[in-house]
Amino acid sequence: MSKKLLVILLMMAVMLPLSAFAEGMKKADTIDELVKMFDDRKCMECHPQIAKEWKESFHAKSVTSSLNGMRNFFAIGVPTEWERELTKAEALKCLDCHVPEINYASEKLAVEIANMIIKAIDSKSKSEVKKITKELSKLRVGCISCHNIKATSIAKGLMGKPVKDAVYGVNGKESPAHLTIQTNALRTSLFCAQCHGKYVAADGEIIMCNTLSGSYYNGYVANGGGETCQDCHMKKGKRGHFFPGGHDLEIVKEGIGFNANILGVKHTVGKWIPTAIVDIAIDNKSGHRVPDG
Numbered sequence: 001m002s003k004k005l006l007v008i009l010l011m012m013a014v015m016l017p018l019s020a021f022a023e024g025m026k027k028a029d030t031i032d033e034l035v036k037m038f039d040d041r042k043c044m045e046c047h048p049q050i051a052k053e054w055k056e057s058f059h060a061k062s063v064t065s066s067l068n069g070m071r072n073f074f075a076i077g078v079p080t081e082w083e084r085e086l087t088k089a090e091a092l093k094c095l096d097c098h099v100p101e102i103n104y105a106s107e108k109l110a111v112e113i114a115n116m117i118i119k120a121i122d123s124k125s126k127s128e129v130k131k132i133t134k135e136l137s138k139l140r141v142g143c144i145s146c147h148n149i150k151a152t153s154i155a156k157g158l159m160g161k162p163v164k165d166a167v168y169g170v171n172g173k174e175s176p177a178h179l180t181i182q183t184n185a186l187r188t189s190l191f192c193a194q195c196h197g198k199y200v201a202a203d204g205e206i207i208m209c210n211t212l213s214g215s216y217y218n219g220y221v222a223n224g225g226g227e228t229c230q231d232c233h234m235k236k237g238k239r240g241h242f243f244p245g246g247h248d249l250e251i252v253k254e255g256i257g258f259n260a261n262i263l264g265v266k267h268t269v270g271k272w273i274p275t276a277i278v279d280i281a282i283d284n285k286s287g288h289r290v291p292d293g
C-alpha cells in the first residue's frame, strides 16, 4: 500500500465527525457544551505543529491573561459607571474578540461566564479561584474561532455567515476530514483587525481594547507600508501560529526598523483603563500602540 494511501486511510479512521460548529446551532447552556460545539482537539491531532505553536501564543490564553481588565469592566464599569445590568450584550463587548464562541452561548451562560470572571479575581478562596480559572481557560481564540467563526465576518454582506463545519483557509487544500473553503479573507489585515481593532456593540458603544490596527492603517499603510499583519507576524521567520508580539524579544527588536517607518505619525489609540474607555491622542513613537504599565 502506498504511503499516501495509508495516510489517507489513517485519516479516515480518525475522521469521526468534527464537532458541529457554526450557524444554526442551539445555544449552549454550559461551558462544556460550548467547548464541545467548537471542539478543536481533532484539529490539533492532525495539525500538531500548528497546534504546538498556537499553544504558546496569546490566542491560546486570551481570556485568562486578561481577567483583571474584564473583571473591572463587568464588576465596576457596567453596574456602577453606566448603571446597566450585566447581560449577554454587555459580556459580548469584551468577549466577542477574546472568545468569539461566546456568540453561541445562551443569554444565561454568557452572563454566568462574566460572573465567573468577576469571581476569578474577587474570590477569597484560593481553591475556588483555581477552579474557576481552569474552567475559563477553556475559552480562548482557537482554531475554529479564526478558521470558521471570524472567517467571513470581514464582509458579512458579501460572504454571508460561515458554513457549518467548514474550514476556511487561504490555499484551499482539500482534506478528507473537513470541507475546505478557499478564502482570501484570512490573508488580509482586515481579518486580524476585526479583533485587533474596534468593536461596535449592538447599542452603538465603541470598544477599543489595547489595539493597534488604527495605527497600522493611519500610520503604516497611509505612509506606504505594504506588508500585512500576516506577512510580519506569521510568514517572516516562519512565525506561523506563534503570533509573537510585545512579549517576544526577537520581534520587538525587529520593531525598531518597523517603527522607523512610521515614526512621529499622530494617531489615536484606544486604551482600556480600569473603569472607563477613553481615546487618547498621543504621539506614538512605537508605531503600534503605547505599551501598558
Ligand code: HEC
Pocket: 065, 066, 067, 068, 069, 070, 071, 073, 092, 093, 094, 095, 096, 097, 098, 194, 195, 196, 197, 198, 199, 207, 208, 209, 210, 211, 212, 245, 272, 292
Ligand atoms: C475588538 C476586539 C476586542 C474587544 C471588543 C475587547 N478586546 Fe481586549 N484585547 C483585544 C486584543 C486583540 C488584545 C491584544 C492586544 C495587544 O496585545 O496588543 C486585547 C488585550 C486585552 C487585555 C490584555 C492587555 C495586555 O496588555 O496584556 C485586557 C486586560 C483586555 N484586552 C481587556 C478587555 C476588556 C475589559 C474588554 C471589554 C471592555 C475588551 N478587552 C474588549 C481585543 C478586544
Ligand code: HEC
Pocket: 040, 043, 044, 047, 050, 051, 054, 059, 141, 142, 143, 144, 145, 146, 147, 169, 170, 171, 186, 187, 230, 234, 241
Ligand atoms: C488568530 C487566528 C488563527 C488561529 C487561532 C488559528 N489560525 Fe490557522 N491560520 C490563520 C491564518 C490567518 C492563516 C493563513 C496565513 C497565510 O498564509 O496568510 C492560517 C493558516 C493555517 C493553515 C494552513 C497552513 C499552511 O501553511 O498551509 C492551517 C493548516 C491552519 N492554519 C490550522 C490551524 C489550526 C489547527 C489551528 C488551531 C491549533 C489554527 N490554525 C489557529 C489564522 C489562525
Ligand code: HEC
Pocket: 011, 012, 014, 015, 018, 040, 042, 043, 044, 046, 047, 143, 144, 147, 167, 168, 169, 170, 171, 172, 173, 174, 175, 176, 177, 178, 180, 182
Ligand atoms: C483527520 C485529519 C484532520 C483533521 C481532524 C483536521 N484537518 Fe485540517 N487538514 C487536513 C489535511 C490532510 C489538510 C490538507 C493539507 C495539505 O494538503 O497540505 C488540511 C488542511 C487544513 C487547512 C488548510 C486549508 C488551506 O487553505 O489550504 C486548514 C486551515 C485546516 N486544515 C484547519 C483545520 C481545522 C481548523 C480543523 C478542526 C476543525 C482541522 N483542520 C481538522 C487534515 C485534518
Ligand code: HEC
Pocket: 058, 059, 061, 062, 063, 064, 065, 066, 096, 097, 098, 099, 100, 141, 145, 146, 150, 191, 192, 193, 194, 195, 196, 229, 230, 233, 234, 243, 244, 245, 246, 247, 248
Ligand atoms: C477572534 C479575535 C482575534 C483574531 C481574529 C486575531 N486575534 Fe490576535 N489576539 C486576540 C486577542 C484577544 C489577543 C490577546 C490575548 C490576551 O493578551 O489576553 C490576541 C493576541 C495577539 C498577539 C500577541 C500580542 C502580545 O501582546 O504578545 C499577536 C501578535 C496577535 N494577536 C496577532 C494577530 C494577527 C496577526 C492576527 C491575524 C492573522 C490576529 N491576531 C487575529 C484576538 C484575535
Ligand code: HEC
Pocket: 189, 192, 193, 196, 212, 213, 216, 227, 228, 229, 230, 232, 233, 244, 245, 246, 247, 251, 252, 253, 254, 255, 256, 258, 259, 286, 287, 288, 289, 290, 291
Ligand atoms: C511591517 C511589519 C508589521 C506589520 C505589517 C504589523 N506588525 Fe504587529 N508588530 C510588528 C513588530 C516588529 C512588533 C513588535 C514591536 C512593537 O511592539 O512595536 C509588533 C507588535 C504587535 C503586537 C504586540 C503589541 C504589544 O505591544 O503588545 C500585536 C498585537 C501586533 N503587532 C498585531 C498586529 C496586527 C493585528 C497587524 C495588522 C493590523 C500588525 N501587527 C501589523 C510588526 C508588524
